[in-house]
Amino acid sequence: MRGEPDWSRRIASKCALAAAMVFLLAPFIVVLGSSFGTASEYRVDFPPHALTLANYAAISAGYIHAASVSLLVGSIVALLASIVGLCAALGLVRGRLVGREALQSFFRLPIQIPFVVTGAVFLQFYYQFADWTGLNLLSGPLGLILAHVFVAVPYSVGAISAVLVRFDPALEEAAESLGAGRWTTFWEVTFPVIRPGVMAGLFYAFIVSFGDVPVALFLATGPWTTLPVRIFQDMQFDFRPSMLAVSALISIVSLAVILGVQKLAGLELVEPRRR
Amino acid sequence: MASVAICNVGKSYGTLTAVRDASLTVNEGEFVVLLGPSGCGKTTTLRIVAGFVRPTQGRVLIGGEDVTDLAPRSRNIGMVFQNYALFPNMNVAENIAFGLRQKKVPRAAIEARVTELLELIQMPGRGSHPVMTLSGGQQQRVALARALAASPRVLLMDEPLGALDARLRETMQLELTAMQRRLGITTILVTHDQHEAMVLADRIVVIADGRIQQTGTSDELYRQPRNRFVAEFIGANNILPGRVGDIDGETIKVELRGGNALWAPIRRAPQRGETVDLAIRPQHVGLAAPGPGTGDVLTGQVAERRFLGNRVNYSVRLASDEILIAECPGDGNPLEPGTRVTVTLSVEHIHLFDSAGRALRDD
Amino acid sequence: MTTEAKLFERGVHPAARRLAARASARGGHFGIRWDWFLVPAVLISLGLLALPQGMFILLSFHADLGLGQVSLAFTIDNYVRVLTDPFYGHAFWLTLYLSVAAAGIGLLVGFPAAYALARIGGWIASSLISLILTTSLVTVVVKLMGLNLILEPTGMINRALLALHLVRNPVQMLNDQTGVLIGLVQYTLPMTIVLLFGVVQTIPVSLEEAAATLGASNATIYRKIILPNSRAGLIATGLIAFNMSMGAFTSAVLLGGGRVLTMPVLIQQTIIQNTDYAKGAALSTVLVAFVFLINLSIGAVFAARGRKAAPDAG
Numbered sequence: 001m002r003g004e005p006d007w008s009r010r011i012a013s014k015c016a017l018a019a020a021m022v023f024l025l026a027p028f029i030v031v032l033g034s035s036f037g038t039a040s041e042y043r044v045d046f047p048p049h050a051l052t053l054a055n056y057a058a059i060s061a062g063y064i065h066a067a068s069v070s071l072l073v074g075s076i077v078a079l080l081a082s083i084v085g086l087c088a089a090l091g092l093v094r095g096r097l098v099g100r101e102a103l104q105s106f107f108r109l110p111i112q113i114p115f116v117v118t119g120a121v122f123l124q125f126y127y128q129f130a131d132w133t134g135l136n137l138l139s140g141p142l143g144l145i146l147a148h149v150f151v152a153v154p155y156s157v158g159a160i161s162a163v164l165v166r167f168d169p170a171l172e173e174a175a176e177s178l179g180a181g182r183w184t185t186f187w188e189v190t191f192p193v194i195r196p197g198v199m200a201g202l203f204y205a206f207i208v209s210f211g212d213v214p215v216a217l218f219l220a221t222g223p224w225t226t227l228p229v230r231i232f233q234d235m236q237f238d239f240r241p242s243m244l245a246v247s248a249l250i251s252i253v254s255l256a257v258i259l260g261v262q263k264l265a266g267l268e269l270v271e272p273r274r275r
Numbered sequence: 276m277a278s279v280a281i282c283n284v285g286k287s288y289g290t291l292t293a294v295r296d297a298s299l300t301v302n303e304g305e306f307v308v309l310l311g312p313s314g315c316g317k318t319t320t321l322r323i324v325a326g327f328v329r330p331t332q333g334r335v336l337i338g339g340e341d342v343t344d345l346a347p348r349s350r351n352i353g354m355v356f357q358n359y360a361l362f363p364n365m366n367v368a369e370n371i372a373f374g375l376r377q378k379k380v381p382r383a384a385i386e387a388r389v390t391e392l393l394e395l396i397q398m399p400g401r402g403s404h405p406v407m408t409l410s411g412g413q414q415q416r417v418a419l420a421r422a423l424a425a426s427p428r429v430l431l432m433d434e435p436l437g438a439l440d441a442r443l444r445e446t447m448q449l450e451l452t453a454m455q456r457r458l459g460i461t462t463i464l465v466t467h468d469q470h471e472a473m474v475l476a477d478r479i480v481v482i483a484d485g486r487i488q489q490t491g492t493s494d495e496l497y498r499q500p501r502n503r504f505v506a507e508f509i510g511a512n513n514i515l516p517g518r519v520g521d522i523d524g525e526t527i528k529v530e531l532r533g534g535n536a537l538w539a540p541i542r543r544a545p546q547r548g549e550t551v552d553l554a555i556r557p558q559h560v561g562l563a564a565p566g567p568g569t570g571d572v573l574t575g576q577v578a579e580r581r582f583l584g585n586r587v588n589y590s591v592r593l594a595s596d597e598i599l600i601a602e603c604p605g606d607g608n609p610l611e612p613g614t615r616v617t618v619t620l621s622v623e624h625i626h627l628f629d630s631a632g633r634a635l636r637d638d
Numbered sequence: 639m640t641t642e643a644k645l646f647e648r649g650v651h652p653a654a655r656r657l658a659a660r661a662s663a664r665g666g667h668f669g670i671r672w673d674w675f676l677v678p679a680v681l682i683s684l685g686l687l688a689l690p691q692g693m694f695i696l697l698s699f700h701a702d703l704g705l706g707q708v709s710l711a712f713t714i715d716n717y718v719r720v721l722t723d724p725f726y727g728h729a730f731w732l733t734l735y736l737s738v739a740a741a742g743i744g745l746l747v748g749f750p751a752a753y754a755l756a757r758i759g760g761w762i763a764s765s766l767i768s769l770i771l772t773t774s775l776v777t778v779v780v781k782l783m784g785l786n787l788i789l790e791p792t793g794m795i796n797r798a799l800l801a802l803h804l805v806r807n808p809v810q811m812l813n814d815q816t817g818v819l820i821g822l823v824q825y826t827l828p829m830t831i832v833l834l835f836g837v838v839q840t841i842p843v844s845l846e847e848a849a850a851t852l853g854a855s856n857a858t859i860y861r862k863i864i865l866p867n868s869r870a871g872l873i874a875t876g877l878i879a880f881n882m883s884m885g886a887f888t889s890a891v892l893l894g895g896g897r898v899l900t901m902p903v904l905i906q907q908t909i910i911q912n913t914d915y916a917k918g919a920a921l922s923t924v925l926v927a928f929v930f931l932i933n934l935s936i937g938a939v940f941a942a943r944g945r946k947a948a949p950d951a952g
Contacts, residue, residue, distance in 0.1 A: 010757065016750035021766070023747075024773045024827060027784025030794070034787060084679050091676030103676065107683060114885025114929075116902040117922040120909050124697060124919070125690035150686040153679075170360035173327055176347045177354040178374035179425065182670065188373075192364035211777040214887040217906070231779045235786070235892055247780040254776040262768060 028251050035248035055245035063246050066227040073141050073226065074210040077148040081205040082198060084149070085156025092157070093164040107157045110150050119218030122147040126219070144219045144226075148209040155208060156201035163197030203261045207254075276303045276461050277338030277428035279324060284333030286319055293319045295485045297333070304459045306452070308472040311482035312508075317465045318433055320482065324463060325431050326350050337429060348377075353422030353460075355432040359414045361406040367393075367417050368402030374425035392420040395454070412443050419451075423458070430455075432464040436471065448474045469509055481505050503632040506554045513560065513599050515553040519545050527635075529553055529627065533595025535573045539625045541635040551635065554626040557602035561619035562589060562610065573618040575599065577610050591618060698919035708916050716920035726904070726921070730928075733900040736815065737883035740822035744830040744879045745872060747823075752834035753864065757843065767832060774828035781824055782892040789817055789893070813895030821889030826879040833878065837871030838864075873940055877933060884929050901925045 036051045088107055092100055110118070126137045137143035171193065175185040191198075216226045225233075227250075234243055279301040286294040294316045301307045309317040322328040324335055326347035335343045342350050353374075361370050368389050375385045393399050396416035406417060415435060422430060436444045436451075452475055455462050466472055472479045473493040481488040481496065481504070489501045493509075500506035507514065520528035520536060522544055529551060530536045545551060565574060578598065579590040587609055589601045599618060610616065627635040698716055701709040720726045755763045773781070788794050791808035799805045811817045841864060849859045865872075887902040894903070901921065909918035 010754070013750035013754035013757075016747055017754040017766075020747055020751040020827060020831060021769070024770060024824065026788060027781045027824070028773065028776070029784075030787050031780060031784040084682050087675040088679035088683070090672055091674070091679060094672035095676060097673050097676065103680070106680075109687065110683075112881065112929075113926060114887070114902055114922075116885065116887045116905050117926060120905060120918055120922055121690045121694040123909070124915055125693055128693060146686065150683070153683055168358070168360065170356045170358060171362060173347070174354065174356055174360040174421075175362070175373070176327075177325060177352055178421070179348045179377035180373070181348065181377075184377065189362055189364075192362075207775050211775070213778060214902070214906070218910070228777045228779045231777075231783070232888065232892070235779065235783060236896075243783065247783050250780050251776055255772055258768070258772050258775060 031244060032248045032251065035244040055241045056249075058240070058242040059245055060240075060242060063227065063230060063242070065223075066225055066230040067246075069141070069220070069224055070210050070227040073145055073148065073220075074206045076141075076145050077152055077209040078202045078206040080145070080149045081152035081156045082160075082202045084153050085160055085201050085205075086198065088153070088157045089160035089164050093161055108154050111154045115151070115212065115214035118147060118151060119215040122150075122215070123218045138219060138221070141220070141224050144216055144224065147215050147219055148212065151212070151215065152205035152208045155204035159201035159204060160194065160197045163194045167193060199261065203257075276459055278303050278336075279429055279461060279463065280336040280339075281320070281324065282334045282336070284320070284323055284330045284335065286316075286323060286328060287331050293485050294323065294330070297482075297485075297487050299480060299487065299490065301461055301463060303461055306455050306462045306464070306475060306477045307480060308476035308478075309463065309465045309480050309482055310467070310469060310472040310508075311488075312467055315482045316485035317467075317482045319485075321431055321433055321463060321465045324429075325352055325354055351425075351428050353425070353427035353430045355415075355418045355422050355430070355435045357434045357437060359418040359435075361414055361418060361421070363407050365406065366402065367398070367404045367406055367409075370406055370417055371402075371421045371424050373421060378425055380425075388424060392424055395423075396420045411438055412447065415439065415447065419454075423460070428461065430460050430462045432462070434466055435464070436466070444471070451475060481508060483508070499634075499636070500554075500626060501634050503552055503554070503628040503634075506626055506628065506634075511557055511600065511602075512554050513557065515555075515597060515599070517551050517553050519547055519549045519551055522547060527627075531573075531595065532597060533573075533593060535593075535595070537620065537622070539622060539627055541627060543629075543633075543635050545629050545635060550630050552628045552632075554628065555620050555624060557588065557600045559621040559624040560591075560599060560601035561621065562591065562601050562603060562616045563619065565615050565617050573599075573620070575616055575618050577612050577614045577616060580609065580612055582609075591616060593618070694919050695923055697916050698923050700916045702914040702916045716917050717924070719917065720920050720924055729899050729901055729904050730924075732815075732898070733884060733902070733925075736819055736822060736900060737880050739819055740826055740883040741876045741879040743819075743823050744826050745834075745876050748827055748830035748875075749834050749868070749872065752831050753838050755831070755835050756838035763835075767835060770828045770831055774825075778825065778888050779892070782821060782889060785817075785821060785824065785893060786812065789820065812893055813897050815894075815898055817893035818890050818898045818900070821893040822883045822886055825886055825889055826882050829882070830875055830879050833875040834868070834871060837868050837875070840871075841867045870940070873936065877936060881929055881933065884925065 035055050036053070038050060038052060038054070091097070092104060092107070097103070122143065123138075126143050130136045130138070137146070167190070171189050172185050175189045180188070210226075211228060212226075213228045213232050216229045217232065220226050220229060227246075231243055231246065234240060279299075281297055281299050284294060284297045285292070297316075297320055299307075309320060311317045319328055323330050324337075326335075326342070326345060330343065333343075334341055337350060337352075347354075362373065365373070371389050371392055372385045375388060380388070389402060390399075393402060396419060398413065398416060401413075406414065409417065415438075418435070436447050439447060448471060464475060476493065478490060478492055479496055480490045483504050489496060489505045491499075496505060496509045500509065503514070506512050515531055517529040517531040520530045522528075523538075525542070526538045526540050527545070528536055528538050531553065539553070562577075573593055575591040575593040577589050578592045581588040582605070585605045587603050587605050589603065589610060591599045591601055593599060601618070629635055697708065699712050699714060701711065701713050701715055703709055755766060758766075786793075789811040790796070791810070791812075795811070796805075796808040799809060811820070845863055845867075846859055849863055854862070885902055886900075887906060890898055890900045890903045891906075894900075896903070899907075902925075905918050905921050905925070908914050908921060912918075
């Protein structure tokens, strides 16, 4: 039983909490609600008078294509960032190098640079790179993937380090005393225990890549435009009711995925991302 | 089964020396306990035998074979860790079978062996139980079964019973002894609990400050401590500081504080005037009514009295203001606090230790 | 030397002794030198950081020739322009003001909210935190679309205000600093709450209860116990919210209608629309350098204050 200090203090903070929750959830509720209502280019219906799925039916092939681009890029980024993150975490947590603190800060650097700047940086770099080697990294998804990996690695490093630090070395010693080699020990003992961290890292990397606008705005053009950028551009220049439906879908799917990953990875997600 | 020998093993971490010049032989089938206070180097020594720590000097031999350069997994040992280190992603059977799978034992044989071990640890049929929901005692048994599964030639245990409550610990101690005797496996166990050491060990190795203080059976350690540390560590002991007075052949006169003196036998002659410590166990301290008497007598006053069932402990304040603990049988007339008493020390049970802490009754 | 040692001393070959000495340096965990794992990670990360970033900074020291071309001559002209032209100065102060405001509002609302969550605890708190985190993990454009719908002249807020006769004309919240500010708070509030939640959790309830038994009022408990103990966390969190806001792009564009020119927006315009790469690079460098400096100085100030306070607390 929590102690019962004066209720007024609690009331004030609970009001703040309620206000914050309303503030944060309102946009989603509006989007969800109006996606089921009638809407035109000029007016959106909220709360909706009549429920209809017309907006959903009107989702263009363009959006679906953009969604698949985002999914593809996101998955590749998650995979690559996790591999790099795993190596970095293993070296940082288990290594004996003297400058480890500095290296930890180094790995946190990418998310401390504004995404706009990162986008610009990679854009001009790819131009130069194309001049040097003739390879145009902007013509396909590769340029975007590399830039996203750059930004996503810190999340992976953080998530994996968090579990690795708590890993009991006696488990590996026990495996070794029973005759297991390094590879066996890693796959059968170490990896299953750190898997939640690895999954959390994969997940964060995917989310960061999928949801990014500034970097993709610079680097993903033409057929490789990502979904958020499509929506971004349409919001500025070409509002369509089907956008509501797309946004509603993204919200629902995101929520489902997040809940699902939390089931698998436990409360790792509640741990704040380290900056 | 194999013997274990460590020869002049030392381990230093930079300027810190964890183990100094340790030499020990454990015979086949013997149960040896490494005993000592926290941080004395006993765990380090065990891990050197296991191969998790590289000695900076010395060699390790198992079964006569020099294994110092061998990795732990090639030493054919079984190890039980302090917190059991059970693999959380596997169930009981999978944990136990782990070592057998590394040796590529065929599945049928593995299953048979797992069943056999579950019987041994008195947990039959619990193979599919997840390990993390087991009680401490059960986890400990599974850890033991896992270590024994592949029939190692040596069993190493690092304070395995430390996390169990007192009663469970006692039960496990007896089971452990019985099991070890039945299997006849060479065993080295590390503990800081001297009672546990006395129950389990064929021989005890007392370690302090990274150095082996004395090796022997519990009886030997108790009756013939070789230095002051062992005398104080094993069993209760009174220590009275004194100075060497006259030396007469094989006895010396020990001058204690407060003007008392008594004669005690020695083997090694110290210098006259040297400081010595006199050690006598509480049950060898006799209390009697004051009066004229012969022999080595001290006088004092009973300060406190504690009833311990079949014994009574008295704290006696001597004329020199030192406190001596005396243990007397419980039946008989208990003495009231404040009573003046004559204190008799049983001469043949006196141990003398020189300024370096070494016993004067040994070579 | 004991007899056992004498016996085996003969068996120790000098070569084996040398091998042992060399292998003594072997680390734990299988003797794997885990440091080696850092090599690929550092190489890749360094490659992705140093090379593009370095070239970018180098670029800023050249002049734009229009249409994306850049001169070959080295010049600090861009920096001079950026640091002296009032146009950029205005953008800079605007960004600064909005970021500080967003961070401040975030702390003002987020701290009590985090406190409430921490004291509620249990599965309710975890669920709410998950929900809050979810709002930050969903693509920002979705949130901004919702905000747009809420804040626009025909949106919910204005309709309510008009219906209640609180205003005569719809309040302009979009295409305006207000809208951007709201967007920035949306962006940073979830992270703020989650971080401060962790901070408040480190203050045991027993502290508050002890103060209550000693007769302290609520305000006192808040001022003298909760806030001081959270100070370091508040500063750190505020700084993070500030950093996030200084770099925020999407909110500024979509809620500011391209008219609220914060630095991030300006950078994107300069590079994409004006193709003044060098100037854009200079703008970026100035922005990043400034944010970095602010972090450093605040860190230093509070580290020094912390050191001064420590002797008293000792």
